[in-house]
Amino acid sequence: MRYDGMTVLITGGAGGFGRSAAPMFAAEGAKLVLTDFNAEGLEEHAASLREKGAEVATLAGSVDDEAHCEETVKLALDTFGRLDVAINNAGMGHAPGRTHEIDSEWARKTIDINLMGTFYGMKHQLPAMMEAKQKHDRAGCILNVSSLAGIGGAPTIGMYSAAKHGVIGLTKSAALEYVRYGIRINAVCPAFARTPIVTEGMMAGTDGGKAAEDHLTRGIPMRRLAEPDEITQAWLFICDPKNSFMTGQAIAVDGGTSAM
Numbered sequence: 204m205r206y207d208g209m210t211v212l213i214t215g216g217a218g219g220f221g222r223s224a225a226p227m228f229a230a231e232g233a234k235l236v237l238t239d240f241n242a243e244g245l246e247e248h249a250a251s252l253r254e255k256g257a258e259v260a261t262l263a264g265s266v267d268d269e270a271h272c273e274e275t276v277k278l279a280l281d282t283f284g285r286l287d288v289a290i291n292n293a294g295m296g297h298a299p300g301r302t303h304e305i306d307s308e309w310a311r312k313t314i315d316i317n318l319m320g321t322f323y324g325m326k327h328q329l330p331a332m333m334e335a336k337q338k339h340d341r342a343g344c345i346l347n348v349s350s351l352a353g354i355g356g357a358p359t360i361g362m363y364s365a366a367k368h369g370v371i372g373l374t375k376s377a378a379l380e381y382v383r384y385g386i387r388i389n390a391v392c393p394a395f396a397r398t399p400i401v402t403e404g405m406m407a408g409t410d411g412g413k414a415a416e417d418h419l420t421r422g423i424p425m426r427r428l429a430e431p432d433e434i435t436q437a438w439l440f441i442c443d444p445k446n447s448f449m450t451g452q453a454i455a456v457d458g459g460t461s462a463m
């Protein structure tokens with residue numbers, strides 16, 4: 204098993220990609236620390252994972268709260284004694300609009316959650332991983348969830364795009380800063396996937412049917428939404444300890460979109 208004995212922390216672990224990834228890592232031997240600001244969804248998901256034999260610790264809170272991010276790392280160390288992989292996944296979009304139409308408060312919130320949330324996470328995950336390298340010669344790994352909107356312009360979601368570009372800048376800078384501590388740091392850039400951020404967010408106001416999906420995915424060569432597992436399979440590959448030479452990358456999982 205690829206993650207045997209390792210502790211994997213996933214933010215936004217109650218829904219979407221985080222929900223899909225948790226059982227996949229557990230099946231590969233990982234112990235899980237899951238966080239989310241949806242406390243009820245988090246506990247319901249953790250209970251169903253425990254029923255299947257997974258070891259799971261949870262902490263409800265928001266990633267734009269630095270104290271919560273610090274507590275999360277402490278929870279991993281106190282519960283499982285180590286933190287091997289951290290996936291900074293929690294994120295959200297904002298109501299669509301051209302730049303002059305975006306509500307300033309939501310613009311700030313978008314930066315706080317997507318970018319500052321990733322920064323707060325890394326700020327507290329990195330010292331634990333540096334210590335693990337120094338004391339136990341263990342390699343750490345951080346995966347930040349950016350977006351296709353983080354590698355190109357995304358009309359009507361400009362502040363989300365700005366935040367996700369920021370995530371990539373932070374990822375690449377930190378990858379260089381911590382390479383000598385054996386910590387690999389990468390970002391993943393999904394295109395539209397069938398998770399609530401899309402089905403309840405971007406497709407809100409449509410009937411959610413094939414025509415709405417076709418319209419949303421008209422710029423994707425594969426002409427369809429990704430299923431969540433198609434994105435999280437890539438997470439398992441990127442964070443796999445055997446994938447030991449990959450760092451500082453922003454990896455698109457986008458049905459071919461960025462190849463155009």
Ligand SMILES: NC(=O)c1ccc[n+]([C@@H]2O[C@H](COP(=O)([O-])OP(=O)(O)OC[C@H]3O[C@@H](n4cnc5c(N)ncnc54)[C@H](O)[C@@H]3O)[C@@H](O)[C@H]2O)c1
Nearest residue numbers: 215218219220239240265266293294350395396398399400
């Ligand atoms: N689904 C897509 O098409 C897509 C595409 C590109 C990037 N992404 C990114 O992938 C990540 C996960 O998105 P998803 O599709 O699973 O979305 P989702 O809305 O389905 O799930 C996100 C999860 O994060 C939680 N969350 C949101 N804000 C939080 C906060 N401030 N603190 C703690 N938890 C919070 C939510 O409660 C939810 O459980 C996000 O960063 C998103 O921007 C998604």
